[in-house]
Amino acid sequence: MYWTADQLAVVDDALDAARAGVPTVLLVEGDAGMGKSSLLDELVDRAVGFVVATSDGVESSAVPIPYGVLHDWGIDIGDGTLGDDATARATSELIWALDRIGADQPVLWLLDDVQWADPESVAALRSLVRRLVGTPLLVALGRRTPSPGSPDVEDLVRPRSRQRRVRLQGLTVEDATRLVCSTHPHIGAAAAVELWRHTGGNPLYLSSLLDEFDSDELDGLQGELPAPRAFTAAVARKLARLSTRAGDILGATVVLSASWSAVPDVAVVADQAAPFEALQELVDADLVHVRLSGHLSVRPAHALVGAAVRQLMPLPPRRQLHRRAASVRSGAEALDHRVAAADGYDDVLAHEASRHAATLYAQGAHRQSAHYFRVARDLTQEPAARRALDLESRWSDVLSAHAGNADPMIDPSGPQDAAAASVAALHLVRDGDIVAATRRLDHLDDDALQRAAPITRYRIHLLTAYTRLVGGQSTARVVEALEALDRTEVRDPALATMESPTRGFVAARLDGDGGAIPTTLAQLPANPMDVPEPMLGLLGWRAVYRVHSLQVREAAGDLEAMIDRAIGRRDASPLQSQLALAQWYAGDWGSAGVAQGLSDNSPSKHWSPDIGGALLNSAWGRFDDADTQLREAAAAVRRAPWPEGRLQVMVARVARVHAAGRQPAEVATLAADYHDLAQMLEVVSAADGSIVLHAGLLAHWSGRPGVAHACADLMERALQPSRSHRALTLWLRGLLASRTPGAEAIDLLRSAADDHQQELPLYRAHMWADLGEALLPSSPSEAQQARRQALQIYQALGASPYEERLTRLVAPCGPELTSSPASASVYLPALTERERAVLALLTKGLSYQQIAGQLFVTRSAVAFHLSNLYAKFGVRSRHDLTAYVLANPAALRAS
Template identity: 40%
Template sequence: MHFWSETERSTLRAAVDRARAGRPGLLVVEGAPGTGKTALLDELVATATDFRVLHADALESGDQTPFDLLEQWGSQVAELPQIRPMVLAQALRERLDEVGGDAPVLLRADDLQWADPESVEAVTWLLRRATGDRLLVAVATRPWASGVHDGLRRWASGPGNAWWLRLAGLTVTDARRLVAELRPEVTADVAERLWRHTGGNPLYLRALLREHDAEELRRTRMLPAPTEYAQLTARQVARVPAASAELLRAVCVLGSGWLSLYDAAAVADVAEPGDAAAALADAGLVREQWPDGGPWVRVAHALTRSAVYQSTPPSRRRLLHLRAAGTTTDRATSLEHRIAAAEHYDDVLADELSRFAGELHDARSHRLAARYHRSAAALSSDPSVRERRRLEAVLDALLGQDTDLSTADRQLLTSAADTPERTVVQAALEIVLGRWDVALGLLDPVPAALDDPAGVRPLTAYRHLVLLAWAGIGAGATTAAVASALQRAAAIGVEDPALAGYAASPGFYVLERTQGLSGAAALFADLPEDPASAPPEQTVTVAGRGVLRLRSGLLEPATRDLAEVHRRFSNGEVDIADGAYIARLGQAHWWRGRWDQARAAYETAVDAGSGRFLQPIVAAAVSLLPSTEGRFARADELLDQARDFHRRKPWEEAGRMLMVAEVVRLHAGADPDARRGYVRSQQALFDRFTASRGNGLVELLHAALAAAWAGDADLGGWALTSIERLPLLPDWSGAVRDWLRGLLEEATGRDPAVAAASLRRAAGAPSAEVPLYRAHLLVDHARIAARAGRTDVAERAGREAAELYRTLGAAPYLEAGRSGEPVGAAPRPVKDAWAMTDREREVLALVLNGLSYAQIARELFITQSTVAFHLSNLYAKTGVTSRHQLTAMVRGDPASFGMLGVPA
């Protein structure tokens, strides 16, 4: 029995009350084994009487499987073709919407220290975006070690994000220090593993150090129990009936988590499992529960499992594992038991494991593929086959964005005899880390052995050449070299589905560079106009078409394409690892004046690519919004990342995007000297730019703007001529060309009348689709008109520009004198009572576009409850009672809400 302090009870009540009131949060109960963590969560459940409770228990470290917690909570992860943390979180949100109804929800997880990282990342995503949800996440965990669930720990450490109840226990730092003092030859990673295994109990930890040498502790798959603990457990087991002891052995063979008592009975061959389990529960050796579907049991403690498992004779263990393999139709679980039952090399089982790992690889389930490749390697009798399978395991780990390689894996990358295979994996590591120049150095020049069918596997040659093309694009290799690598890869006659994106993207770039946008457009000739009709395997092609349309200024069709890619990403249908296509969707929204939707897409793009580095195109694209909103520190931070990357790896397409973003930043700033000197300071970039055939309207527009600032008639003339030759131009391109022509005439000191006429034509031409740029050209029109004495024209243009800037929220342009208004004129503010948070503006923007609650939730990666929360806030601020009334109010006066481009 546990007696809780008033502090602990009041913390539980506060967490429950706050979640019940629509303020979601996290409760962390942290402590060593035996300190009552589970009992305290039981007390929490008893306190939260009106909550719908979803339970999950993590498996012991080493036995966890991806998505285990999510599946225990009922989230339909298995139905998702592609798995990303943000997509998993959305599936979990949909589960909450399903079970919650009118009741608050409690997500409970025991033994979080053992939880699979995929589930924990999904929970972190869920909490980061939860607002207004009647949700409490409660976890029991041993003290977290460095590197274990760091994302959730950082979020939980933020102000007001979590309640912490810390029970007794050794810290990981103390454990490391103790291990270093007693057994300095034991490595730090083994020390942390011992700490997790013993729950920080110093007596158990000391005992294991005393009883086992460092190498034994490092190599063992299941850490042992201390002798004294094992003896105590043996005495407990000896006191229970024989059937109970056999049932306990079966439970320990089946794993650390909750399992069906019927399965355990089948493995143990026990006729009356209920009585046997009851005796084990009375002895404190197992825990029981009775959910729907029959009784469930689990071993009481990890050390208990180790003690029982290691005391079971090996022949008996093998028999139990073989029986366990027959109790399940799950292929992976069955294979795990067959692995545990193996006594020696088993090439038949190794080949089966290798085939299973290959299927997982093709399906892009890379973490699991790596696991089964490792098992296949361990069971392979041929050393060369064993080495190749180990290399396959490392490659899959890297494709799954896992760069935390073991010491043995890193040694393999320097010592493997199969040089071609080893080189591919070394290059993959550098690519995942963003060191594309290093990868290029490893892969190029292509060794002659790749042309020898007898010397290198065709699949290895294909991978080598595809990764060479990818690295070449990012590291600034010549277009001819990239094209050659792709051509040679295609000629091999085999493909790796997991590298489809690595092959397709360089192909797009080669076409653009060699044949211009018209040549690249031919690639999409057979693609359905409706992107939703394109089959899944054409998703990358849809994304490429969307980017081409964006760069051509065809904003509405570009938005359709890229929004469909985003939809498939959010549904888990595709995996866009670096966030670039989602950032391009944000850019399309930004151009069209839908800055709230742009902000949501940009946040998703940064999160999607938040691995080892921020892709330079993403960094540059995301900087557009803070630049034009006046958040210059954030814009400069992003641009510095993009610049640093481009200095080291001059990727042509990233350089174009960087130029656009820098011109936008300079235009929003107030430093005329920096504008005038930009072309000169970036001469190498502009030299590459003018030599390229792959420029689109977006890049040429900004190059011409920079040329006007510099008074560079040659660069400006070239840019305007290049725009006129583009095969695809939007309606608003005529206004932009006249605007740029007028600026160039003004900057080069030619006939002022020509400049004025050009700006006058620009102001009268269609350009509403790009409101920020219409405002810019109106400001310039007002300035030139004022010089010519046309004050009435100047005032009208200035007022229209100011109204556009206001509606967008383009703060830098509303400073005195920047918008064409008289100095000292104050911008008309959005009504104070209607001032919205960023998330409210995003929800409102999607409501105005006709999206349902479910669609808005999926678009913004939030729950439907969060959507309802933000809409209720908007109703309260505006005095309406329905989304119909809210929509009518905003469409009647969009400027007061700061909403532009509102659908009619």
């Protein structure tokens, strides 16, 4: 094969980058037969010193097996990775594999024909290589173009500088002439050019013709050469020269699998007792490849060979081969062959396929279950059964993260089709269109619902409860749907992540911080590491409850334990956004920034608008970034306008306005957006300490003292107050009292600021600052002392906008108050986002393995980052680095 110097340079560059510790992706693209596989073979030959593992996507009507590519690479995923946490668990397996096999050598993972690969493997690869730094890994992919519906590999790595690409567009006339002359030295130049023109420069087509004809025949074919699409005819001519037994073996090889098959299995399917002579004929004709390692195996030499053989094979013998193949396979593979052998409707086989689909659905394998529901649909003739199976397949498609080209938004036969309504509503919910989903569900009448199957009624009632809640309808309307849900007496495990928070928020509205929720949470051990595995969901609720009730240190402990326990088993990114909130309130802003960077901000999640980034950027004075994040959060709650979501965004907006100095125009805009604040507060309780506090601040600023007093009363009535509640309530009452001159406001604000029990350092600084403002007319010296207290806290936190404003108002009383730590003589090097994350976790005492697990990187990547950190900070040990950062927390602040 002839490669250009530029193409080989790209291959070598990718290998060199991986050797140097830069995780790299090489994408080789081209039409069928353009030489992708040959160039990847050349890559393997040049990968001297690499540990190499290879796999091939398989063109097949069957659904690709989840994690089949990873299995080919020797990475055992197992059935336990099915479900919502599959990608996280598979990514962990990839990381552990890299740590195991790549400790001393670079690693090459090669996947040819990625357009046919299972999307789960590609998703795990994407999750891995986006995070990796400092790991000698090359992922090489071959992709046929065009490849609609194939897994997306365009954004496999970021930044794009880590991706190399080779596009194969066929041989030039010069390359083709050299190839022709090297195999047929006596052929004329005109015939060589004619061969190039007729094959379009396709290396595989050209090589096939050169193998098929001798020089005289090629010279004599001028004007009559086969066109490139005649590859199938070329395969047919090859087969005509071989024995019948060889043709039978090739047919059995193609039917049995497009990948490797054991030769004894091929012999049984071909009905050949002694297959080896026939197999050798096929090897000599370059129609199959044989693998000698392990059990003797065979596969078609190229995907095009398999396609050509399938086209040439009449249907009756092809079905007979599938029947025999079913006898040497088991499970889903046997079922696939029996389906391929079917020559008409078969209700027994349809029932078996449907039952297999249901089993896969229960395991969380929604993409596969959708496929087998469609198989069952196509095997049955009865219209009602076909429609029911079709709807089940579409439901599974919507649940799957890899729905492909399936269109779940069907046009139902009538407006009263409950199953169709459930599919359409789920699709709308997944798209974030809560209003349209609610409308679709509300158009379904009771008679249609009663005629539906119990599982459909369950889905309808749950979707109704969910969309009513996040759509901002009354609690009574949500409860009505939940009561109907309970009467169905069935459950769909795929909707557990929707049902649990729906019930939880309704319980919080009805019970507040009364007996039910605390009693339920009291079942849990105090130490989150002692919580049994089946109760981790309840631990998650305790953590969220603690965050929003401002028990922030306990909340951070719960969340950190859950994240640590999730490493390698489930996706912890949704927990990170809650951890970021807890750490922000607790003043651990460096760690909060790391958690925020690791959080999952998927627009399909309607529960907790992402406000962590806006809170951090507001407090750091990065108002443009904060405003961008707030616009995104506000857009999300417009799509799902449930009161709690709107109020959580209000919290971040209040913090943003406060950090910017409470500009009148900004306060007025915020007050107008929450003109219905009093009505919205009817759904919250004293347990929602964060919301109640910020609602009270907004009400105070916007001249609604009645609402503000109600908020203070609500906080004071909390049955399980946080250690910060007393100070926060006093602060809010002090602000309200400051509307009229007198000692009451000063006494309240002083009591709030002096309360050492509180755990929210930023808010304590606000209390000192407000005390200084109240003291200024009557006692300027005391006002200065209060402001100095506030300034010290702002400086320690790195709350730049507060620090800048207050510095101008505080009379100098020592050098520590004239400049912040970041602007003094402390050396604070610029860090990358990943270095800052490693540094934050290191200072919390985590091991290399724990850091690698939380960041989804290899241990070698952690070592790489630490070596860079040692160099940047000029230290030699982990102890010295940790001590430096603890003394200078501004080092963790994003630059």
